[in-house]
Amino acid sequence: MDTSRVFHHFYEISKIPRGSGNEKGISNYLVNFAKVHGLEVIQDEYYNVLIRKKATKGYEKYKSICLQGHMDMVCEKDENKVFDFKKDPIEIIIQDGYLTANGTTLGADNGISVAICMAILESDKIKHPDLEILLTTDEEVGMVGAKGFDITNLESNILVNIDSEEYGCIYVSSAGSSMVKSSKTFNAQKIEKDVYEVKIDGLFGGHSGVDIHLNTANASMLLAELMLKLANVAEVNILDFNGGTKDNTIPRSAKIVFSTDMEYKELEKLLNVFLDSLRYRYIKAEKNILMSISKLKDIEYTLMLNKEDSKNLLNYLMNMPNGVLKMSDNSKDLVESSSNMGIVYTEEINGKKLINTHNAIRSLKIEYQDYVAECIKEYAKSFGFDAIVKKSYNPWEYKEKSEIRDYFSQIFENQVGYKPRILKMHAGLETGLFAEKNDKLDIISIGPDIKNPHTPSEKMSIEAVEQTYVYLVSALENYNIVK
Template identity: 40%
Template sequence: MNPILVEKDYKKVLHYFNEISAVPRGSKNNTAISNYLVEYAKSHGLEYVQDEYENVVIIKEASKGYENAPAVIIQGHMDMVCEKTNDCTHDFLTEGIDLFVDGDYIHADRTTLGADNGIALAYSLAFLEDETLKHPRIEAIFTTDEEVGMDGAIGLDVSILKGKYLINVDSEEEGSLLISSAGGLTATCELPVKRINEKGLKVHLSISELQGGHSGAEIHKNRTNATKLMARLLFELKDSTDFYLADLAGGLKDNAIPREASSYIVVESKELDALQETVKSLTAKYKNELVTSEPGLTIDVAVQEEGKYSVLHPTSFEKLLFLLLNTPNGVQVMSSDISGLVESSLNLGIFKMEEEKAVYCFSVRSSVNSYKQFICSRLQYMANFLGGEFYVRGQYPAWEYKKESFLRDHMCKIFKEQYGREAKLEAIHAGLECSFFAEKIPGVDIVSLGPDMNDIHTPKERLSISSAIRVYQYLEKVIEGIQ
C-alpha cells in the first residue's frame, strides 16, 4: 500500500479501497470481487448472503444500546467502468488497478480508477469492522453490474433486509445529498447493410482526445460525441471525395460519452491528396468550433495498403450515415421544476458495424416516464423507416422525491453540525440503484451521497483523499444518531 495512503488513512477506509482496487471488477466480471466480499464476511464472523447474481449482503447486528433502533442499509455497487488510454496495455479481466497519489488525489495509471463505486465498498467494510462505532443493525448491500443495466439491483431478493433507512454511496460531490434520480433504459437500433467488394487504397480516419464522461452526470457539459463527429466528418468529406466505407466504430459503453471514433474508407489512389487536404481543412474547422469545449480534439489520417476490400453498398452507406447524423443525442429537455436539472437526454454510447448490420446503442434517461417513451418512439420510428429493428433492455424506474423524510432531515442536521453550512439537496439526471430499492422495499427512506471525485468513467478519474475521510466521518455521526 502506498505510504501516503497509510499515513492518511482513517479506520482502514483507504486500506480497503486499496485492497478492492487490486481485484479485477469490470462489469460482467464480478466473481472475484464478490468472492472477496464473502471471504471478508467469513473472516469477520458476519452473516452474509451471496446470490445467483453474485450480489452480496453482509449483516452486522446492532451494538449495545441500539438493539431497538431501526436498521440501516449501506449500499454500493461492485463493478466499475473499464476505460484506458491508447498506450495502456492494462488487462481489466485479470489485473487490478495501479494506484498512485498526487497531492490530495488518488489516481490510476492510465485507466479508470474505479472510485465509482469502490469507495462505497471501502466505507461499508470499514463500518462493518469498526468495533468502536455505536450503531443499529447494519445491512451492507454490494450489487453487481450497475454500470451496464443495474442487473444486480434488479435481481436482488430483499426479503432478508430489515432496513428502514438506506444510504446509497454512489455520488461524486461532497456536501451534496441526492434525493431523487432519473429513470432510464438502453435502446438499440440495428440497421441491415449490404456489402460489395471494391479495389482501392484503404485509409484509416480516427478521432481522439475528446473529453468524454458520464452520460448522466456530464451530458449537459457540451461534450462532443466522437461517433457523431465522425459521422459529420464523413458527411462533409463525401461532398469532395469519392470513397466507400469499410468500417466505423465509436464508444465502448452506452452510458459513457464516446471519446474516440474510428473509420476505414477505401478510395482511389488519385483521390488521396484531395482527401488529405479536405480532412485537414475540416479538422481546422472543427477545432475552431470546439476550441473551448474540446481543446484536445485530434483527427488523424493513416494510409494503408492497396487491395480489394469488403465495403458498404452506397445505399447502405447513405442509410447508415443518415441515421447517425439525425438520431437525437444529448440534452433534450431541461426541467421546469428544478433549476439546472436535465429532465431528458440520450447518448449514442456505442456504434459498431458487423458484416450484415450496423448497431447503434443509446442510453436514454428521463425523470418523466412519458418523455422517455417518446424518445424511444422517435428512435424506433427512424430505425423502422430505414428498414431496421429496435430493442429496449435494462429499463429502470425513476427514484421519486419523498416529501417527508426523516433520513434526509437527520443527515441535513448532522451536516450542518459538522460543516457549519447547509447541505445541498439535489435531484440528478443520472440513474441510481435507489430507484429499485424504493420499489422493492415499501416505505424505505433513501439518501445518496459520496466524496469528491472527478472525471469518473475516464482515465482522468481521481478521488480526493481528504474528502473521502471527511464523508466517512460524517457518516459515522449519521449512523450513531439513528436510534
C-alpha cells in the same frame, strides 16, 4: 478520526478485477471478509452480497439502517495503455490531493462505497444500530444485480446509497434509463479502390448522465459529420465504422475504414479543413480533438457499402438525437431527459454488413423516458433500422417526506456549520429499483467528490473521502430514529 482503513481497503479491492460482469472474485472476497469478522452474510445467484452486523449495546431500540453501493466498475483506458482489466490490478496514483489511476479508470465509482462499508464493518469502536451492507453487481451495465436482488432479504426500511459523487450534497432523486439497440443489414460489394482509416480521438468523453450537460463532442457523431463532408465532394464507400465502448459513456474515440479514389495528400488536406471547422464549434468543451489518417495495405475487410448507403449511414449517425433533450421544469440547471449514442459497431455476416448502434436514454420521469425511447426507435426506423429497447429501469422519484433525509441534513450541518444541498441527479442509481420493489423504503444518496467517472481521467478527492467517512460514522453514532 482515523480513515486509514478506508484507503487500505480501497487499495486492496483495486487489486481484484471487478469490471461489470466479472464480479465473482470481488464478491467472494467480500463474503470471506464477512466470515472472518464473524458477520452474517448472504451471497445470491447474481453475486450480490448482503452483510449484517448486530447493533451496538444501547442501540437496539433504533431502526435498522442499510448502507448500499455496487462493487463493479467501468473499464476504460487510454488508447495506448497496455492493460488487461480481467487480470491486472489498478495502478493508483496520488496526485494533488486526489487518487487517480495510471491510464485507466480508477474504480472510485463505486469502489469507495465498498471500502467505506468494510472499514465500518471491521471496527469494534464505531457505535451503530442494526446494520446491513448491500453491495450489488453489474450496476454499470443495466443494474443487473439490483434487478435480481430479492428485496425481502432486506430487513431495513432505511437505505443510504453511497454512490453519488459530490460531498456536501444529499441526493433524493435520480434518472431512469433505457437502452435502444438499432441494427440494419446493408448489401455489400467488393473493394475496388484504395482503403483508408480515419480516427478521431482525444475527446473528453465522460459519464452520459453526470457530464451530458457539458455539451462535449460525441466521437462517433463528430466522425460521421466529418466523413459526410468528404462524401459530398468525393465517393466514399464504408467498410467499417466503430465508436465508443460503453452505453453509459460519451464516446471519446471513433474510427472509420473506407474506400475512395482520392489521393492521400488531397484527402488529408480536405479532412483537416473540415475538422478545423468542427474544432471551432467545440472550442470551449474540447481542447484536444485529434485526427489520424492512414492508408491501409494489409486489409482484413473484403466488402464495402455502396456510395448511397454510405452517405445514408453517415447521415443517420450524424443526426441521431443526442445530448440534452429537455431541462427540468422544476429544478434549475437540471437535465430532465437526454440520449447518448454510446456505441456504434459493424459486423460482416454472410456477405453483408450489419451496422449497430446503442443509445442510452435517461430521464427523471418515466413518461419522458418512454417517450424519448419511442422517438429514437422511430428515428431509426426512418432510416430502415430495426430498433428495440434492450435494457430499462425506472427513475427514483422524489418523496416529499423523508425521515432519513432530515436526519442526515442535521448531522451534516452539525459537522460543518452549514446545510447540505438537496439535489436530484440525472445519472441513474440503483435506488429507483429498490424503491420500486419496496415503496416503504426511505432513501438518500451521498458520496465524496469524484471527477470524470467512466474515463481514464477519473479522480477522487482524498479529503472528501475522509469527510464523507466522518460524516457517515457520526450519523451512525448519533442515530436516534426509533423503531
